[in-house]
Each structure stands twice: as structure tokens, then as C-alpha cells.
Amino acid sequence: xxxxxxxxxxxxxxxxxxxxxxxxxxxxxxxxxxxxxxxxxxxxxxxxxxxxxxxxxxxxxxxxxxxxxxxxxxxxxxxxxxxxxxxxxxxxxxxxxxxxxxxxxxxxxxxxxxxxxxxxxxxxxxxxxxxxxxxxxxxxxxxxxxxxxxxxxxxxxxxxxxxxxxxxxxxxxxxxxxxxxxxxxxxxxxxxxxxxxxxxxxxxxxxxxxxxxxxxxxxxxxxxxxxxxxxxxxxxxxxxxxxxxxxxxxxxxxxxxxxxxxxxxxxxxxxxxxxxxxxxxxxxxxx
Amino acid sequence: xxxxxxxxxxxxxxxxxxxxxxxxxxxxxxxxxxxxxxxxxxxxxxxxxxxxxxxxxxxxxxxxxxxxxxxxxxxxxxxxxxxxxxxxxxxxxxxxxxxxxxxxxxxxxxxxxxxxxxxxxxxxxxxxxxxxxxxxxxxxxxxxxxxxxxxxxxxx
Ligand SMILES: Cc1cc2nc3c(=O)[nH]c(=O)nc-3n(C[C@H](O)[C@H](O)[C@H](O)COP(=O)(O)OP(=O)(O)OC[C@H]3O[C@@H](n4cnc5c(N)ncnc54)[C@H](O)[C@@H]3O)c2cc1C
Ligand code: FES
Numbered sequence: 001x002x003x004x005x006x007x008x009x010x011x012x013x014x015x016x017x018x019x020x021x022x023x024x025x026x027x028x029x030x031x032x033x034x035x036x037x038x039x040x041x042x043x044x045x046x047x048x049x050x051x052x053x054x055x056x057x058x059x060x061x062x063x064x065x066x067x068x069x070x071x072x073x074x075x076x077x078x079x080x081x082x083x084x085x086x087x088x089x090x091x092x093x094x095x096x097x098x099x100x101x102x103x104x105x106x107x108x109x110x111x112x113x114x115x116x117x118x119x120x121x122x123x124x125x126x127x128x129x130x131x132x133x134x135x136x137x138x139x140x141x142x143x144x145x146x147x148x149x150x151x152x153x154x155x156x157x158x159x160x161x162x163x164x165x166x167x168x169x170x171x172x173x174x175x176x177x178x179x180x181x182x183x184x185x186x187x188x189x190x191x192x193x194x195x196x197x198x199x200x201x202x203x204x205x206x207x208x209x210x211x212x213x214x215x216x217x218x219x220x221x222x223x224x225x226x227x228x229x230x231x232x233x234x235x236x237x238x239x240x241x242x243x244x245x246x247x248x249x250x251x252x253x254x255x256x257x258x259x260x261x262x263x264x265x266x267x268x269x270x271x272x273x274x275x276x277x278x279x280x281x282x283x284x285x286x287x
Numbered sequence: 288x289x290x291x292x293x294x295x296x297x298x299x300x301x302x303x304x305x306x307x308x309x310x311x312x313x314x315x316x317x318x319x320x321x322x323x324x325x326x327x328x329x330x331x332x333x334x335x336x337x338x339x340x341x342x343x344x345x346x347x348x349x350x351x352x353x354x355x356x357x358x359x360x361x362x363x364x365x366x367x368x369x370x371x372x373x374x375x376x377x378x379x380x381x382x383x384x385x386x387x388x389x390x391x392x393x394x395x396x397x398x399x400x401x402x403x404x405x406x407x408x409x410x411x412x413x414x415x416x417x418x419x420x421x422x423x424x425x426x427x428x429x430x431x432x433x434x435x436x437x438x439x440x441x442x443x
Contacts, residue, residue, distance in 0.1 A: 127438030157438040184433050186360045191388055194348065194363040196432045202301075203365060220437045 015253045018057045018102030019043070021078075023095050029163055033083040033128060034093040035069065038103065045078055049110035050135035051244060051272045055252050056080060057102030058091035065249040065267070066092070067132035068106065073142055081131035081163070107252045109272045111136040111242060116214040119240070120149040122204065124227055126197060126219020127156055130163045132244050132271075133218050141176055148212060150177040153204040155197035155223070158183050159190050180204045197223065198230040210235035216272075217243040225282050228275045241275035293318040296394050300341055301367050305418045310411045317400035323347075323387040329370060330385040336373035338395045342366055345391030350384040361433075363388065372423060374398035375415075 013019075020041040029035050048054075053067040066089075070079035084093040095101060113121075113136050123137050140150050152171060156162045162181060172179045182193035182200045193200055197219075205213060213236045217224045224243045231241055247259040247266040254268035262281045264270060294315035297303040303311065321340070323329055329340060329347055340347075347370055349362040361383075364370055370393075373382050379398065405412035 155438070157436065161438055182363075184436070184438070187357050188348070188350065188360060188386075190360060191346075192363075193346075193365070194360045196429050196437070198432065199426075199429045202367075222432070222435065223437050226432055 015104060015107075016251065018055070018063075018104050020100055021103045023097050023099045023101065025097050026095055029081055030083075030161060032085075032093075033081060033163070035079055035081045036092070036095060036101075037070075038078045038080070038101070039076075040078075040103075041100070045076070046106060048072055048078075048106035050113055050139050051111040051132060052106035052108050053132070053252075053271065054080065054103050054105030055107070055249070056082075056088075056092055057104070058088050058095070059100065059102065061091040062088040063102075063104075063250075064088040064092065065107075065246075065252060067244075067271075069131040069134045071135050071138035071142070073139060081128065081134075083128050104252065107267055109270055111216050111244075111272055113139045116140075117143075117146045118148060119214045120151070120208050120212050121147050122151045122153065122213050122215040122231075122236075124153045124197060124215055124217045124219075124231075125155070125163075126223040126227075127161060128163060129217075129219030129223075129244075130154060133216055134164065136216055137177075141174075144176045149208065151180070151204050151208075152177055153180045153197055153200055154182070155200075155219070156181075156183050157185075159186055159192070178204070196226075198226055201227075201230055201234055205234060205236075211237060214240040215242070217241065217275075221245070221282065228279065232275075238276045238279070239274060242272055243275060243278070244271045245273060245278065246271065293320070293394055296341070296343055299367075300369075300394075302369060302418050302422050303341070306414045307410070310408070310414045313404050313408060313411050314396065314401065317404065318394045318396045321393050321395040323391040323393070325387055325389050325391075327387045327391075328384065329387055329391070329393075330381045330383070332381055332384050334381050336371065336379045336381045337398050339374050339398055339401065340370040340385075341394040341396070342368050342370065343392045343394060345393075346388040347391060348386050348388050350386055352384065358384070362430075369422070372419075374401075375419065 021038040022041055024037040024039045026036050048068050053065045055063045056066045057063045066080045069081040070077045082089050082092045084090040121140050123133050125133050180200050186194050215231050217227045228241050245266050249267050250256045250258040252267040254265045259266040347364045348360045350358040351361050352358040370385050
């Protein structure tokens with residue numbers, strides 16, 4: 001049992017050959033994070049599913065796995081949100097409108113959005129983890145009537161670390177979803193919640209039958225592990241929890257073994273995994 | 288609509304709802320309703336921890352002040368939460384500042400009254416132990432995660 005298997009670029013052209021894409025626009029999201037809207041130069045964009053990632057190639061520097069942060073429903077739009085943590089991600093965040101980069105993908109498993117019809121969808125994000133979850137959230141909102149409810153629970157280090165603040169403000173006003181935002185610490189004047197995401201679960205799920213909740217969780221691995229445990233403590237079935245893992249990647253098509261996680265390759269068998277499939281391994285230090 | 292008693296409110300609180308009926312009566316005997324306006328100080332660091340504040344409505348920020356710096360909000364508490372646990376542990380002194388972020392309605396339990404009744408009625412003391420320990424353990428678990436700086440650039 002995995003995340004939703006989807007058509008991948010591996011079946012279309014040479015999956016190791018980057019195709020050129022042009023930066024249509026670039027804008028700063030956080031002090032250390034930027035979003036890039038891309039347009040293809042060598043033919044059409046391959047369709048992608050929520051949760052999948054592309055290998056983005058900063059020419060002369062290298063490649064990095066970056067999730068798509070735009071909705072699969074919006075044709076012609078392809079957005080990635082990147083945090084500068086090193087050589088490749090730093091070079092990607094410095095690209096400007098008109099610059100070129102290489103792109104391979106999409107790769108990996110997807111958030112099983114359609115399969116949650118009739119259930120209450122909880123999107124639980126930590127820090128930049130909202131970027132890979134945004135496509136799933138937008139997809140669910142576009143089919144809002146298909147779900148019993150939609151809740152976004154979002155945690156960040158401080159108010160300055162909250163991703164997509166304008167969109168978050170719109171979602172907070174919207175009757176289509178409930179939004180709970182919490183930060184680890186804040187200066188006086190912040191009127192939202194302070195405390196780790198797990199402490200806000202009772203508020204986020206107040207009055208909701210936990211057995212009817214399906215949760216998609218993305219953020220730092222410790223946050224995901226503790227969130228999954230807290231969800232299970234509240235009565236959310238283990239099999240209704242999915243999370244997205246990150247490992248160093250090279251080929252992204254299951255050849256090189258760089259992203260191996262026990263018996264799985266995160267690039268091909270993930271990055272979206274059902275919690276029961278990875279729970280035991282996520283508690284091990286050596287993997 | 289009937290006005291709720293202190294005991295009714297306690298029976299709805301996530302911690303006190305597990306107490307046996309007769310012990311809940313004992314606790315209710317130590318309580319009264321309180322109200323704070325947004326901005327009011329609910330607890331002040333270093334003062335006697337003489338009250339247990341159970342939030343019925345509204346939000347409270349736990350603040351830590353550092354010299355020559357703005358105070359930092361390290362936790363917010365909401366409906367159903369209990370503000371601080373210094374009243375339970377000697378020397379019964381409040382460990383942080385607590386400020387109302389919104390209009391707050393709460394139950395205030397006289398801490399000396401509760402501690403005295405725990406001494407007199409061991410069953411109440413045991414109920415405190417049984418229902419407070421999981422609550423405290425949950426808060427300590429959350430605070431451990433909070434000090435990890437989970438979302439920093441080095442987290443992964
Ligand atoms: C499936 C998948 C999806 C991803 N989606 C995104 C995304 O949407 N946006 C995004 O910004 N990143 C995403 N990443 C992470 C991204 O691939 C890495 O941050 C990037 O490869 C780092 O490469 P680098 O050369 O910039 O840094 P490196 O030189 O490789 O690393 C520099 C420093 O950053 C640390 N580091 C490496 N990776 C991470 C990380 N993931 N988080 C925090 N610190 C790290 C390293 O330990 C090192 O100290 C994703 C990763 C995977 C596997
Ligand atoms: S990155 Fe090569 S096997 Fe996954």
C-alpha cells in the first residue's frame with residue numbers, strides 16, 4: 001500500500017534528460033524561500049499530481065528534488081517553492097524572470113486526494129511543508145462538496161516563517177475550510193496561537209469524528225512522526241494518515257539507490273507514503 | 288436556559304471531567320467564576336501561585352520576559368486549558384507571566400483550598416495524580432518539541 005501511484009515522466013521521454021524551462025516570474029515567499037513560476041521551452045509540460053516533485057537543474061551547479069506547489073488543475077501553471085539551504089537550492093532561489101533551468105519530472109507518488117471523498121481532510125503542515133501540500137489543498141477546495149470537511153493546521157517557527165500568508169488570510173476567511181495556525185514563539189502583538197502543531201490538534205478536530213478524518217502531513221521528519229503519533233492517539237486510523245518523506249536524490253527513477261529508505265526508494269515508492277508503511281522505520285536512528 | 292454551576296463547568300473540562308463524582312464536588316467547592324479583559328494580567332511571575340485558572344472562553348498568552356528584550360510569547364492557551372501548574376508544586380510560585388489576549392471567562396480554584404482537601408481526602412489526591420499527570424506529560428512532550436526549533440533551516 002503506497003501513496004497514489006501516478007503516470008510519471010519515467011514512462012514518457014528519457015527521464016534522465018533535463019528539458020529546458022524558463023522562469024516566467026520569481027517572487028520571495030520568506031527571508032530564505034522563493035517561488036518560481038516556470039514555462040516549458042522544449043514542448044509541453046507533463047501533467048503532474050499533487051505531491052509529486054521535479055528535479056530542477058541549476059545550470060553549472062546541480063540538481064535538487066523540489067515538489068510542485070501549484071495546483072494540478074490549473075493547466076499551464078507550474079510553481080515550485082524553494083528554500084535556500086545549500087549550493088543548488090541557493091542558485092535556484094537566485095533565478096530571475098527570463099532565466100533558464102533544466103527540469104526532469106514529475107516523479108513519485110501523490111497525495112491520494114480523490115480516495116478521501118466523503119471524509120474529513122486534515123492538511124497538517126510544518127514550515128515549508130505547506131508547499132508540497134498546497135496542490136492537494138487546492139484540489140480538495142476545487143471539489144469541496146466531495147469532502148465532509150477540510151481543515152488546514154499549519155505550524156511555523158515564528159510569524160515571519162508562515163508560508164503563503166496572503167493566501168492563508170483568504171483561506172481563513174473562507175467558509176470552505178477551517179484554518180488553525182500556530183507558531184513556536186512570537187512577540188507580543190501576535191494574536192494567533194503559540195505552541196507546537198500537535199498541541200493544536202484538539203482545536204483543529206473539535207467536534208469531528210476522528211475515525212472519519214484522513215490526514216496528509218508534511219514538514220520536518222520529527223514533526224511528521226510526532227504528528228502521526230498524536231493523530232493516532234486522538235483516534236485517527238493509522239491507515240488514514242499519509243506523509244511525504246525527503247531523502248537525498250540523484251536519479252529520481254529508482255536506479256542509483258541514493259534515496260533508499262529500508263526496502264523503499266523514496267523517489268519511486270514515495271515521497272508520499274502511508275504512515276503504517278514507514279512508522280517503524282521512522283523511529284530508527286540509522287536509516 | 289439553566290445557568291451552569293462551577294461543577295457543570297468542571298465536568299466539561301478535559302482534565303476534571305475524568306474525576307469521580309464526589310471528588311468533583313470537593314473541587315467545585317473551591318471555585319468561583321472570574322473574568323479578564325484583553326490585555327489584563329492573569330498571572331504574574333514570582334507571585335504566590337494561589338489560583339488554578341481553567342479557561343472556559345478566550346485565549347491567554349504565556350510570556351517570558353528577558354532584560355532589554357521584548358517579552359516572548361512561548362505558549363497560548365485556549366478554551367479547556369489550564370493556566371500554569373505552579374500551584375501544584377512547592378514552593379507554589381508562578382513561573383511565568385500570563386496575559387489575556389481576548390476577553391476571558393474562567394473558573395478560578397483556590398489553590399490552598401484544593402491542596403488542603405487533597406491532604407484531607409486521599410481519594411481526591413489520587414484523582415489529581417491520575418488525571419493531572421497525563422495532562423502534564425502531554426505539555427512536557429509538546430515543549431520538548433518546541434525547543435528543537437523544528438522548522439529552522441537545519442531541520443530536515
Ligand atoms: C521529494 C522531495 C521534495 C522536496 N521538495 C522541496 C521543496 O518543495 N522545496 C525545497 O526547498 N526543498 C525541497 N526538497 C529538499 C531539497 O531537495 C534539498 O533542500 C536540496 O536538495 C538541497 O540541495 P543543496 O545543494 O541546495 O544543499 P546541500 O549542499 O545538499 O545541503 C546544504 C545543507 O542543507 C542541509 N539540507 C539538505 N537538504 C535539506 C532539507 N531538505 N531541509 C533542510 N536542510 C537540508 C544539508 O544537511 C546541508 O547542511 C525536497 C526533497 C525531496 C527529496
Ligand atoms: S534517487 Fe536514485 S534511486 Fe532514488
